[in-house]
Amino acid sequence: MTTTETTATGKAVEVLRIDGLTLDLPAEHGAHRILHGIDLALRPGRIHGLAGESGSGKTMTGLAVLGLLPDGARTGGRIRLDGTDLLTLPPRQLGALRGRAVSMVFQDPSTSLHPMLSIGHQLTDHLRHHRKLDRKAARARAVELLGQVRIPNPAAALRSYPHQFSGGMRQRIAIAIALACDPQVLIADEPTTALDVTVQAGVLRLLRRLCDELGLAVLLITHDLGVMSALADSVSVMRRGRVVETGPRGQVLTAPRHEYTRTLLDALPGRNTP
Numbered sequence: 001m002t003t004t005e006t007t008a009t010g011k012a013v014e015v016l017r018i019d020g021l022t023l024d025l026p027a028e029h030g031a032h033r034i035l036h037g038i039d040l041a042l043r044p045g046r047i048h049g050l051a052g053e054s055g056s057g058k059t060m061t062g063l064a065v066l067g068l069l070p071d072g073a074r075t076g077g078r079i080r081l082d083g084t085d086l087l088t089l090p091p092r093q094l095g096a097l098r099g100r101a102v103s104m105v106f107q108d109p110s111t112s113l114h115p116m117l118s119i120g121h122q123l124t125d126h127l128r129h130h131r132k133l134d135r136k137a138a139r140a141r142a143v144e145l146l147g148q149v150r151i152p153n154p155a156a157a158l159r160s161y162p163h164q165f166s167g168g169m170r171q172r173i174a175i176a177i178a179l180a181c182d183p184q185v186l187i188a189d190e191p192t193t194a195l196d197v198t199v200q201a202g203v204l205r206l207l208r209r210l211c212d213e214l215g216l217a218v219l220l221i222t223h224d225l226g227v228m229s230a231l232a233d234s235v236s237v238m239r240r241g242r243v244v245e246t247g248p249r250g251q252v253l254t255a256p257r258h259e260y261t262r263t264l265l266d267a268l269p270g271r272n273t274p
């Protein structure tokens with residue numbers, strides 16, 4: 001059963017809404033505007049894809065939601081999570097939300113996993129710190145989470161270290177950690193880009209299932225339109241810090257309205273071959 005909330009008209013409620021987000025980096029970063037007024041909306045149980053060429057501002061948009069921007073970065077506009085503007089929250093409150101209401105998975109799972117600590121140590125530490133669970137309850141929840149992301153033999157996995165798992169399994173574990181505090185929003189930044197093609201599909205299916213079962217609102221950042229096409233319900237295309245097109249996946253990827261989206265699609269391998 002999905003936990004997606006809907007309005008009386010059957011339309012899924014927006015859990016996260018970005019309006020007119022601007023981002024300026026300070027002089028030491030070359031003082032320039034990175035984001036020029038981004039609008040995005042995420043709904044529970046839906047995957048919204050963010051596409052666009054390298055450097056278009058996809059990652060910065062995700063990091064802005066988590067308040068993880070470079071020092072001295074200046075933001076404008078609003079990022080509302082259930083109505084609360086994250087851009088005006090004091091750092092302590094934003095820190096409390098990060099990893100709880102909003103969580104992120106990165107391209108390289110080693111960003112989220114400490115190489116010297118067992119999986120159990122990392123998961124239970126996180127649960128005890130954020131959820132204030134005692135040791136026994138944290139362990140039980142850790143086993144449950146590893147099962148949810150389909151790690152075989154979760155109890156044994158707790159005693160293992162990151163290097164003992166394949167890249168795909170490490171990414172699944174990073175997803176388990178991201179889900180530990182039952183977030184409403186998951187930002188997945190190129191979650192399968194570092195993985196073998198054969199492993200990618202499994203991790204993508206996992207994201208879809210978690211989104212459906214947990215009612216997660218997912219922002220899927222990827223430059224890979226194949227991944228986008230397999231997974232996203234709706235898509236925004238970014239270019240040079242602006243969203244140039246937003247719409248349902250089918251429309252954006254098969255009948256794009258913007259010239260730039262057409263260019264991206266035309267650049268797909270095999271697109272122009274008979």
Ligand SMILES: Nc1ncnc2c1ncn2[C@@H]1O[C@H](COP(=O)(O)OP(=O)(O)OP(=O)(O)O)[C@@H](O)[C@H]1O
Pocket residue numbers: 025029034052053054055056057058059060061070223
């Ligand atoms: N830490 C940083 N300091 C200064 N500028 C940065 C920093 N990180 C990114 N930028 C700049 O911000 C802009 C947007 O970068 P961002 O990483 O968000 O793009 P992206 O669309 O995610 O690209 P990619 O697909 O290559 O990750 C780029 O011009 C980049 O050079």
